[in-house]
Amino acid sequence: MHLDATTYNDLSVFHQEEEFSIFHKLNFTRTVYGKNWLKIFFSEPHHDLKKILGTQQIIHTLSEHIDDWPSEITNGTLLVIEKFLDYNLDPISEKPNPYNSWLYKTLHVEDYRMIKYSMIHMADFYRGIRKLTALFSESRLPAFFNIYIERAEQLLRETPLTRLSLLKSGESFSATENLYFGYHLQNHFKNETLELINIFGRLDAWYSMAVAVKKYNLSFPEFSDQPEPMIHTKGLYHILLQQPVAYDLEMNPAHNFLFLTGANMAGKSTLIKSLGSAVFLAHLGMGVPAQQMKLTLFDGLLTNINVVDNIAKGESYFYNEVQRVKNTVQRIADGKKWLVLIDELFKGTNVKDAMKCSLTVIEGLIKLKNSLFILSTHLYEIGEELKQYPNISFRYFETSVKDDQLDFSYQLKEGISNDRLGYLILKREKVVDMLEKL
Numbered sequence: 001m002h003l004d005a006t007t008y009n010d011l012s013v014f015h016q017e018e019e020f021s022i023f024h025k026l027n028f029t030r031t032v033y034g035k036n037w038l039k040i041f042f043s044e045p046h047h048d049l050k051k052i053l054g055t056q057q058i059i060h061t062l063s064e065h066i067d068d069w070p071s072e073i074t075n076g077t078l079l080v081i082e083k084f085l086d087y088n089l090d091p092i093s094e095k096p097n098p099y100n101s102w103l104y105k106t107l108h109v110e111d112y113r114m115i116k117y118s119m120i121h122m123a124d125f126y127r128g129i130r131k132l133t134a135l136f137s138e139s140r141l142p143a144f145f146n147i148y149i150e151r152a153e154q155l156l157r158e159t160p161l162t163r164l165s166l167l168k169s170g171e172s173f174s175a176t177e178n179l180y181f182g183y184h185l186q187n188h189f190k191n192e193t194l195e196l197i198n199i200f201g202r203l204d205a206w207y208s209m210a211v212a213v214k215k216y217n218l219s220f221p222e223f224s225d226q227p228e229p230m231i232h233t234k235g236l237y238h239i240l241l242q243q244p245v246a247y248d249l250e251m252n253p254a255h256n257f258l259f260l261t262g263a264n265m266a267g268k269s270t271l272i273k274s275l276g277s278a279v280f281l282a283h284l285g286m287g288v289p290a291q292q293m294k295l296t297l298f299d300g301l302l303t304n305i306n307v308v309d310n311i312a313k314g315e316s317y318f319y320n321e322v323q324r325v326k327n328t329v330q331r332i333a334d335g336k337k338w339l340v341l342i343d344e345l346f347k348g349t350n351v352k353d354a355m356k357c358s359l360t361v362i363e364g365l366i367k368l369k370n371s372l373f374i375l376s377t378h379l380y381e382i383g384e385e386l387k388q389y390p391n392i393s394f395r396y397f398e399t400s401v402k403d404d405q406l407d408f409s410y411q412l413k414e415g416i417s418n419d420r421l422g423y424l425i426l427k428r429e430k431v432v433d434m435l436e437k438l
Contacts, residue, residue: 001045001283002300006324010305010341011276012240013042022239022277026286028211031075033197034204041205045283049223049297054142055206055285056220062210065135069207070128072169077121078197084118085190089182096179105175112175115182119164119173122185122193126165129196130156132203145206148199155192160184209286218287221278222294228253229298229337229372231279235291238274239281245410246291247271251372255393257365259386260376261417262397267410268376269305271397272341275374276303279339299336302328305343318348325361338371345377355379359386366391383416 008014015021023042029035046052090108092115093100105112133153136145156165164181167173173181185193212218216239224230230252237244245267251258262268278288279301304324325345332338345361346354358375359382365373366389386392396417397410426432 001047001280001298003045003280004302006306007276007301007303010303011273011280013277013280014039020240022281025240026208026212026216028208028215029204030069030207031073031078031201031204033078033201034208037201037205038208041209041284045280046285047297047299049225051144052223052283052285052297054144055209058141058145058206059210059213059285059287060220061136061139061141062207063214066207066211066214068131068135070131072124072131073128073200077124078200080118080121081125081193081197084114084122085186085193087114089114089186092179092183092186094183096176096183098176101175101179104179112178116173116178119178119181122181123164123167123171124169125193125196125200126156126161127167127169129200130165132200148202152196152199155196158189158192161189161192209284213287216287216289218281218289219291219293220287221282221290222292223282224294224296226296229256229296229339229370231275231293231295231339231372233275233278233290233293236274236278236293237289238270239277239289241270244274244289247274247412249275249412251374251393253369253391255391256369256372257362257389257392258374259362259383259392259394259416260374260396261378261380261383261394262376263399263417264378267397269343270410271412272303272305272343272374272376276301276339276341296337298339300331300338301341302331302338303341303343304328304345305341316348318346321346321348329364332368332371335370340365340371340373342373342375345375351379355382358382362386362392363389380416380418 003011003013011022012020013022015024018024023039027035027038029038046055090104090111092104096104129152133149133156136149137153139146141149156162160181213220232250232252234248235246236249237246249258249271260268260271274289278290278293279295279298281288282293282295283298283301304321328340332340346357349357358377358379362375362382363386365371369391383394387394394414394416395412396415398413398417
């Protein structure tokens with residue numbers, strides 16, 4: 001599924017302040033290699049349903065073995081191994097024995113210390129790899145997972161690597177053993193060790209996805225193979241919120257355009273981002289933050305939420321809004337299935353102009369039956385003109401006022417909101433009083 005950089009930013013999949021990103025929330029990798037592979041997974045949502053279902057199967061299986069995951073392989077372990085493999089050791093005998101090992105230990109003190117320390121971590125790493133192959137060698141998992149388990153098993157058949165993997169935790173090595181393993185790992189199995197670290201990084205990324213699904217009780221979505229786009233969610237919420245309110249939402253070819261209204265802070269943007277992030281996670285093969293979700297495979301997801309101006313290029317906010325709409329139309333006119341999420345279109349111009357522009361865009365987009373659209377707006381007036389189109393559904397978030405206090409239910413209702421609460425918020429925050437006292 002295609003997402004562009006703007007969509008990744010709008011949905012906060014990644015974020016400069018990492019703690020505000022979906023990636024950070026779902027990252028339970030144990031190593032930097034796993035984190036790097038998880039970033040790659042998040043950057044490449046699947047286009048293939050077989051890959052999605054296969055990833056769901058992998059995550060489901062790994063979630064049953066979270067407590068069995070090898071604790072020996074840590075980020076520190078892999079850093080020590082990397083440093084050792086790049087270290088310029090004085091030459092080691094191809095056939096170390098007690099005598100030449102004693103000489104090496106005596107005459108090359110620093111190098112021997114490096115070898116001795118590193119071999120402890122090498123043994124931990126290979127022991128951990130053996131545990132993983134034992135866990136999953138008999139599992140009926142997709143070929144794109146099994147290929148890494150089979151490759152790891154193949155490499156572990158090499159005599160020095162077999163011996164390392166069978167050493168018990170805390171077992172001490174003789175000087176001869178240290179130099180035997182040090183020689184082979186630097187001279188014969190350096191590339192193989194790096195390959196296994198890379199394999200472990202992939203496994204660590206899948207492990208992280210399994211931990212996230214289990215920790216947050218995410219549910220695996222069901223994919224429909226029908227040719228027309230559809231989404232049905234029950235109990236959908238945003239993964240980044242501490243106390244989210246859940247939504248039920250249904251979109252299909254008969255009602256493929258949702259016209260969403262409501263006051264500021266009522267929940268429009270949250271709903272849009274909740275759906276976008278859930279569809280994104282579904283195409284990774286992950287569980288989603290919802291009680292239930294059923295959807296078709298989408299070719300792409302595009303958002304128009306956080307448009308900014310560009311002073312350096314002399315581009316106004318409105319100009320960039322227009323360019324974003326233009327780019328969206330160009331992409332989705334390809335006949336493929338897209339999910340398009342637009343929040344407060346044309347904020348960069350006056351109300352009358354914004355209404356005319358918004359109406360023009362909506363009347364154009366509704367011609368595309370191959371995609372689903374959600375558009376939120378304050379411009380409830382254009383809703384009356386849109387009621388003539390049977391494929392547009394109208395939902396709003398209700399806001400009630402009591403004693404100048406706002407109450408947001410965050411629940412979707414059928415119809416169009418005409419709430420105008422800007423002045424009330426200005427008054428509630430004492431801004432009106434402050435201005436009157438100037």
